[in-house]
Amino acid sequence: MTLLSISNLNVSITQPDGSVAHILHDVSVGVDRGEVLGIVGESGSGKTMLLRSLMKILPPRAVATMDALTFDDRDALATFERERLPLSMVFQDPLTSFNPLRKIGGHLTEVVKRFQAVSGGAARVRAAAALDQVGIPHPKRVLGQYPHELSGGMRQRVMIAMALLSEPEVLVADEPTTALDATIQAQILSLLSSLRESRGLTIIVVTHDLGVVAALCDRVVVMKDGRVVETGPVEQVFADPQNAYTKSLLASIPHVDGLETELSAGSDAFSAGSDEFSAGSDEEVRDV
Known part of the structure; x- marks a missing residue:
């Protein structure tokens, strides 16, 4: 059962010189009740801006628009400006x-x-x-x-x-393991998992760490340049990614049994001038 669903979210920011920067482009995301959803992508992909839109804590001069917003099978778009959704956010840097x-x-x-x-x-x-x-x-x-x-x-x-x-009914965590050592990271992930079980929480986790997604999440949304490029169950996306950017993310993970293999961080999929991931990319997003 879908608990929270957002359709065609767009976010733009008016710059001091009057120009408009488009940050999110037609982003549609849904999360089921009791599910852990991972949102993954490199820095600047729009992950945190998506969360801030839902929490209504966008930066100054930022404007968010969306076609639809539902929560617990009710239309929440009409009341979104004056009513708070039952979401609570864990920020990236607690200090x-x-x-x-x-x-x-x-x-x-x-x-x-x-x-x-x-x-x-x-x-x-x-x-x-x-x-x-x-x-x-x-x-x-x-x-x-x-x-x-x-x-x-x-x-x-x-x-x-x-x-x-x-x-809250939905706990939103923005990079919850950033700057923590591996042991503490594992403890925080275990804590989130146990809270999900004990309280029936729905959790949305934003991260650039694919290991966090593999350890904690049921489904994953992959973002690039303010767009969703792939979404699906974690096991399926990791085993058979359909988007070239997702493939490059997975290929960039070092493996202890293959240290002689070059990493793919410099692949064409990450190139700023890549036709596939240019701002005007028409590549179809496949929902697996």
């Missing part, structure tokens, strides 16, 4: 997302007060419970610490806890 002058408890209790109508000591109890749920030891002590006193992995867990306190 810069927190106010460095506020303690962790202040960040979390603010969310509890806003979304759960609870204040005072009860809000602090719920904040501590949320930290415990995401695997942070000594949650009451952590509430009294500042963001810079925590490790990167701990800050990411706090960010996830804060997102959960708004009681």
Whole structure:
């Protein structure tokens, strides 16, 4: 059952000189209830801009238009400007997302007060419970610490806890494993997977890491230059990619059993002047 669906999303930004930059081009994406959807592509492909459009946190002078938006089988387009979808976002860099002058408890209790109508000591109890749920030891002590006193992995867990306190139906994670070492990355992915099972969450993960997609996601959307170039079940897309750009992404992954093989990062599919991926590309997007 499709929970969230967006059709023909376009985003443009008016530059200071009056020119218009087109960022997203007719992007259509859907995610089923309880599914983990991965959105993958190189930097600048439009992944984060897609999420920010759904969260209504676009940059200044950016304008988003779409043909249709549905949530839980209801038309949400007419009310999108004045009503918030039940989505919550985990941002890419937790350290810069927190106010460095506020303690962790202040960040979390603010969310509890806003979304759960609870204040005072009860809000602090719920904040501590949320930290415990995401695997942070000594949650009451952590509430009294500042963001810079925590490790990167701990800050990411706090960010996830804060997102959960708004009681979302869809958790949106923008590069949730960036700048974390391999062990902590695995822990964060395991946490997201367990939250999906325990809370019935639907999750959208934006990443440039195909390993994250393989480990966590059910379906994948591949983006290039603000367009969707391929979409389908992870196993099928990885085993039999239909788009040349997807093939190049997969071919660029190093393999420990073939270190003598040259990587494909410099292939024609990535060339800025490539006819196949030029701004006016008419290549058909295949939904596998």
